Amino acid sequence: MDLLLLTLHLLLLPFTTSQQQNQNYPSSGTQRNDTYCDYPSVCGPNGNCDINQSPACFCLDGFTPKSPSGYSSMDYTQGCVRNKALNCSTDVFVAYSVFKEPSGGYSLLNQRLGAEGCKGSCKSNCSCMAYSVTGSACKLWSGDLFDVRLVKEGGQALYIRMSASEEHKSGGGNHKKIVGIIVGSTVATVSGMIMILACCYIFRKRRKKLEDMRLRASEIVDQINEYEEGDIELPFLDLSRIVEATGNFAMGNKLGEGGFGPVYKGTLDDGRQIAVKKLSSSSGQGINEFKNEVLLIAKLQHRNLVRLLGCCIEDEEKLLIYEYMPNKSLDGFIFDQTRRKLLDWPKRFNIICGISRGLLYLHEDSRLRIIHRDLKASNILLDNEMDPKISDFGLARCFGGDQSKGNTKKIVGTFGYMAPEYAISGHFSVKSDVFSFGILLLEIITGRKNRGIYFPSDNVNLYGHAWDLWKQGRSLELVDECLKESWNSSEAQRCIHICLLCAQQHPQDRPDMSSVVLMLGSEIDLPQPKFPTFIIGGNSDGKSSSSCQNEISITEVEPR
Incomplete structure (x- = not known):
């Protein structure tokens, strides 16, 4: 029955009344029911979701659909790609107000950098695609941005990296172009809608997992600062990114197994080879050993110590991501x-x-x-x-x-x-x-x-x-x-x-x-x-x- 009600809700979503379309976004303290835009990755990479638009998904400014035919049929899985290639030395950052931060992998800097310091950290890192400043925390996002929801005003500031030639175009021009493409396209088939609905139903629980991951990640960063008098940059990677890198932890990528659990070889979307250590439920070790390893080697730098690249805590999965050692163990x-x-x-x-x-x-x-x-x-x-x-x-x-x-x-x-x-x-x-x-x-x-x-x-x-x-x-x-x-x-x-x-x-x-x-x-x-x-x-x-x-x-x- 719940699945049937969810299906009816989403089928009727593009045809909401004008009164519904004119509603403002609720404030962060307002209770609200789940909507189409609340489902993780519903608009694909670099997509923006606006429940007051029909259809709700469109690309961020400076981006176009990777598959225009897919977008026109409401298949957003391939998402959006940039109009102009980035140039690390000349790129600019365009400020947007967002209803919530993007999901996916991000780095959390617990340094009191301020807005300019945070911008400088992102600017100097060519893989950094966006940053935000909340209190004393500076967050950096790398790779594609997921689950972005822009608002006209009152949201949190998010600064997205853009080619200098795209700066003057920000503000909705790209939105109108894509809406034109979609309006001029054929309405999605019933089978296409069913596919999207199935994805949304699966992604509903994934949203809570991502929120839990961020909460646990913040807790670990706080604990690290209790040990270290300095500040660290500790990347937290999305589970979906690790799953893709390791071929869903394929047996062919398994490097071995130790007291912690199995270790898998993987290749991230940026080309880096990694070794992923996955906590096994039968290992006898748990979150304490996981935290211990992160806390102790997060800042250790020595040529004869393996380097920790990041970690992932999502649902029951606890993963440590290391630099890949091609010759494995002694x-x-x-x-x-x-x-x-x-x-x-x-x-x-x-x-x-x-x-x-x-x-x-x-x-x-x-x-x-x-x-x-x-x-x-x-x-x-x-x-x-x-x-x-x-x-x-x-x-x-x-x-x-x-x-x-x-x-x-x-x-x-x-x-x-x-x-x-x-x-x-x-x-x-x-x-x-x-x-x-x-x-x-x-x-x-x-x-x-x-x-x-x-x-x-x-x-x-x-x-x-x-x-x-x-x-x-x-x-x-x-x-x-x-x-x-x-x-x-x-x-x-x-x-x-x-x-x-x-x-x-x-x-x-x-x-x-x-x-x-x-x-x-x-x-x-x-x-x-x-x-x-x-x-x-x-x-x-x-x-x-x-x-x-x-x-x-x-x-x-x-x-x-």
């Missing part, structure tokens, strides 16, 4: 029998040094001390030049001032990389990351996984095997066989020594990352690592130096 190389050969020793040593510098930045050089808590091979991404980028900050924790450690009752992380004090009692610190780095360093050198790799003769894991060989002076036997033609034996032996220092049992015995970076880049003497008593496994005769085994009892553990 584990796809070092643990693959064929691809491991592509990483010779110079490349692996460069990856080791890059990870150490990125971790040093998190621990000491960023304004807040950040503990990653899930450093592992699958969270190291590789760019075109095989340079490493640390990713996945969903479990990270940050501290201010001199604070460098904490405690939690909820143990989260990856077995094989977790420091013993964290796995047993929930204590974590920067030294927990150092432990994980030591295990990761050993895996890069050997091409083997620490967890699940055992040596039956010794009944120990990879780290225990490394300790035994080092004590016997045979540590170079650990090095991946495919590196023997490219390796630097002194560098390799030094790296093994460093990994044993980093993965010592007690946090106070492990070096900090500044010392690790110095050890990797110089020939300074290294201290001797202490006997590890935490190694899982042991000979039945108890003679192995790695024979001790701790019985661990953890009330709540969430492996990834």
Whole structure:
């Protein structure tokens, strides 16, 4: 019954009485019922909707229908395109009064820029198509504009980018031209109307989703400002844009899956390649981990940290959009029998040094001390030049001032990389990351996984095997066989020594990352690592130096 009433309402809409056509737009505080113009994207990209006109859809000034025949038959899905191409250096901004802001992707600047500052930010960004100033907030829109509703007066000011040659034409001339095209065209067929009605019915719920997305986005920006004393530009992308970029999250675009959820490759409408991390309902993580990742890396800038391009919160979807890393993750190389050969020793040593510098930045050089808590091979991404980028900050924790450690009752992380004090009692610190780095360093050198790799003769894991060989002076036997033609034996032996220092049992015995970076880049003497008593496994005769085994009892553990 509701669908039938909606259909009748929209069928009668173009033929409203003159009294209805002359009604003014209600003020922002007036209660009103949904109308044709309230349905998202009903007039397509760069279209304007006016319920007092018949038909209600027409193009913004400076735009014409992309498909005139479609517009004449009331099919607005292709929307409008510009009459004149833009020129970033000479473009102007034309002010309009709007009943509501455009929907779609926008950037929210929480800087107190003022009108001129906001205009300057949009002017200097050639992809910025419109801006508005509300209080102290400056909003920038890129790409096509959707759901624009112009009013003669009393609305919010929206400044739309125009070619300089179009500036004098603004004010409704284009409207009259398009109305002429539409009036002279054939009335839409009944089947065409049914198609539009079906779209409107589907889009009705989507409007509420977009409003919720903006509300949540604003909340996250406010929380970011609680952490950062500066202001940030954080893009929020419309879900429809991400769906299009990833082919509706097609399996062919799936790059992999981690603790957060699946990751998909995509290409935005501006040509940028992206990696989209999608929160999985079965991942055990939720909005807190999502916010955590956004909050912590929104302003982190380092060549060895992956860069966050934007995010999307719409209905149940929570998406993080990153720069695309064409070589994917490190584990796809070092643990693959064929691809491991592509990483010779110079490349692996460069990856080791890059990870150490990125971790040093998190621990000491960023304004807040950040503990990653899930450093592992699958969270190291590789760019075109095989340079490493640390990713996945969903479990990270940050501290201010001199604070460098904490405690939690909820143990989260990856077995094989977790420091013993964290796995047993929930204590974590920067030294927990150092432990994980030591295990990761050993895996890069050997091409083997620490967890699940055992040596039956010794009944120990990879780290225990490394300790035994080092004590016997045979540590170079650990090095991946495919590196023997490219390796630097002194560098390799030094790296093994460093990994044993980093993965010592007690946090106070492990070096900090500044010392690790110095050890990797110089020939300074290294201290001797202490006997590890935490190694899982042991000979039945108890003679192995790695024979001790701790019985661990953890009330709540969430492996990834």
